[in-house]
Amino acid sequence: xxxxxxxxxxxxxxxxxxxxxxxxxxxxxxxxxxxxxxxxxxxxxxxxxxxxxxxxxxxxxxxxxxxxxxxxxxxxxxxxxxxxxxxxxxxxxxxxxxxxxxxxxxxxxxxxxxxxxxxxxxxxxxxxxxxxxxxxxxxxxxxxxxxxxxxxxxxxxxxxxxxxxxxxxxxxxxxxxxxxxxxxxxxxxxxxxxxxxxxxxxxxxxxxxxxxxxxxxxxxxxxxxxxxxxxxxxxxxxxxxxxxxxxxxxxxxxxxxxxxxxxxxxxxxxxxxxxxxxxxxxxxxxxxxxxxxxxxxxxxxxxxxxxxxxxxxxxxxxxxxxxxxxxxxxxxxxxxxxxxxxxxxxxxxxxxxxxxxxxxxxxxxxxxxxxxxxxxxxxxxxxxxxxxxxxxxxxxxxxxxxxxxxxxxxx
Numbered sequence: 421x422x423x424x425x426x427x428x429x430x431x432x433x434x435x436x437x438x439x440x441x442x443x444x445x446x447x448x449x450x451x452x453x454x455x456x457x458x459x460x461x462x463x464x465x466x467x468x469x470x471x472x473x474x475x476x477x478x479x480x481x482x483x484x485x486x487x488x489x490x491x492x493x494x495x496x497x498x499x500x501x502x503x504x505x506x507x508x509x510x511x512x513x514x515x516x517x518x519x520x521x522x523x524x525x526x527x528x529x530x531x532x533x534x535x536x537x538x539x540x541x542x543x544x545x546x547x548x549x550x551x552x553x554x555x556x557x558x559x560x561x562x563x564x565x566x567x568x569x570x571x572x573x574x575x576x577x578x579x580x581x582x583x584x585x586x587x588x589x590x591x592x593x594x595x596x597x598x599x600x601x602x603x604x605x606x607x608x609x610x611x612x613x614x615x616x617x618x619x620x621x622x623x624x625x626x627x628x629x630x631x632x633x634x635x636x637x638x639x640x641x642x643x644x645x646x647x648x649x650x651x652x653x654x655x656x657x658x659x660x661x662x663x664x665x666x667x668x669x670x671x672x673x674x675x676x677x678x679x680x681x682x683x684x685x686x687x688x689x690x691x692x693x694x695x696x697x698x699x700x701x702x703x704x705x706x707x708x709x710x711x712x713x714x715x716x717x718x719x720x721x722x723x724x725x726x727x728x729x730x731x732x733x734x735x736x737x738x739x740x741x742x743x744x745x746x747x748x749x750x751x752x753x754x755x756x757x758x759x760x761x762x763x764x765x766x767x768x769x770x771x772x773x774x775x776x777x778x779x780x781x782x783x784x785x786x787x788x789x790x791x792x793x794x795x796x797x798x799x800x801x802x803x804x805x806x807x808x809x810x811x812x813x814x815x816x817x818x819x820x821x822x823x824x825x826x827x828x829x830x831x
Contacts, residue, residue: 421453421801422504424529426520427511430459430473434697435638436721437536440577440600441511447601447794456503458496458516467495474499476516497523505529507801511536513566521570530804532797533571534598535563535581564589572804575797577719580739596800599743600719601793604785607701607728617706624665624690626706631662631768634707634726636700639670642716644736646679651757653683655764662768664689667703704729708774709767711735711760720744724788727751727781732774734763744788750780 425445429438445455454472461468461475468475476496500523509532510520517533524531567574568591575596576582585591605611626632633652637643645666652664666676666689673691680689695703704710710726710733717740724744726733733751735741745751752767754760767774 421506421798422456423448423453423801424456424458424500424503424505424508424520425511426458426508426516428460428515428517429512430457431697433462436600436717436719437511439602439721440534440536443601443603443790444509444794444797446603447790447792448798450791451794451798453798456500456505458500458520460516469499493519497526501527507532507805509534509797509801510571513562517566521566530572530801530807531570532573532575532800532804533567534575534577535567535585536577564591568593572807573800575800578740578743580743583739596796598793598796598800599788600721601788601790602721602724602728602785604724604728604789607704607725607785608782609705609730612701612705617702620702621706624692624706626663626665626690627661629661631659631764632707632709633662633664633764634667634703634710634731635664635712636667636703636710636722636725637712637714639666639668639673639676641672642714643670643672644713644715645672645676647713647736647757648711649676649679649683649685649689651760652689653685654757655761656685656688658761658765659768660688662688662764665692665703665707666690667692667695667700669694700725701729704731707731709734709764712741713760714738715740717741723751724785728785730778730782732767732777733781734760734767744784746784750777750784752777 425441427437427441429435429441431438431442441457445457448455457473459473459475461477466477474496476493496519505527507530508520508524510517511534513535521531523529567585568589573596574585574593575598576585577598577600579597582595582597585595621628621632633648635645635648639645648664652662655662677691680686692703704726707726708731710723710731712720712723713736714720715736715738717738720735720740723733723735723741727744727750733745735745735751735753737753737755741751741753745753747753752763754763
């Protein structure tokens with residue numbers, strides 16, 4: 421199958437969506453499919469094409485590091501036409517997502533869409549608290565138009581996102597729940613040199629007997645890192661060795677620095693800033709526990725990455741994480757600060773428990789491999805192709821599958 425993935429974010433830009441697209445590309449290619457990516461050029465206002473990735477001119481939108489492309493870049497259309505795509509899979513609603521919808525209509529290519537972002541959680545950055553009710557209605561209208569009326573099939577990564585469409589927005593279409601996969605092997609402890617992990621701890625000023633709590637991600641209001649810092653103040657009163665390491669950057673970092681200063685936690689809270697993607701595994705491995713208090717996730721890939729590193733995860737009780745974690749088996753849930761502090765105290769004093777939870781966490785993480793992810797998405801591709809009203813195209817797709825299966829059997 422010839423597949424086009426369209427996204428406004430893609431490595432080297434790192435966030436949950438770019439990771440999801442990269443993992444899907446790798447998984448599909450391992451299964452023998454030809455995959456093309458259309459994304460923005462984050463470095464300059466020009467076209468670049470390398471290894472089946474087409475980067476088109478874009479401009480910053482003034483929100484985090486995001487960029488947006490033109491709605492209908494002519495040069496890109498000509499390149500994509502020659503790809504002879506069987507299916508288009510969009511991972512953004514705007515910019516390149518709009519372009520993909522136009523290409524889909526023009527060339528009669530089935531379109532699958534994955535809804536990655538709970539936009540209602542991000543309204544604050546645009547409205548600054550004003551017109552909240554009106555803004556939510558506008559988000560609902562745009563979401564329904566872009567994720568229901570203009571696509572053939574809809575994928576969401578969690579039950580939380582599924583219920584948004586089914587229970588709140590009352591959509592009648594099928595909604596497929598397919599959790600994003602990750603390259604779990606990247607985070608296995610045996611795949612990183614122990615010396616590199618120890619060197620990182622020294623670099624961060626951490627001692628051998630420190631109890632290291634890790635948080636990784638974009639630093640912003642909706643990530644609720646403020647909760648972790650406030651809870652850490654209480655935790656440190658009971659455990660001076662508890663250290664909170666915050667990896668990442670974002671619009672909320674200055675406020676968190678001020679909060680740390682206010683609570684006199686400079687010796688117990690460490691900000692690393694952004695780190696290269698290739699180094700992320702070391703940060704998981706040098707920690708004792710991974711935590712997040714965010715309720716804005718559609719899935720929370722960092723939780724699965726931490727579990728793949730055999731780490732105990734402690735998360736706020738939210739539907740995004742309930743699909744992944746079984747409480748007290750491969751992680752822990754908390755609702756309030758007191759619960760969080762009690763869990764962390766217990767884990768800091770019980771390495772055997774941390775190791776046992778970590779082993780179970782690894783087993784869970786292995787269920788989220790990129791191959792498993794790609795196979796489930798392929799089922800949706802085949803569904804949408806078989807629904808194509810163009811009988812000639814359906815016959816061609818069917819013949820391709822038969823020929824490929826025949827070839828596999830002859831190997």
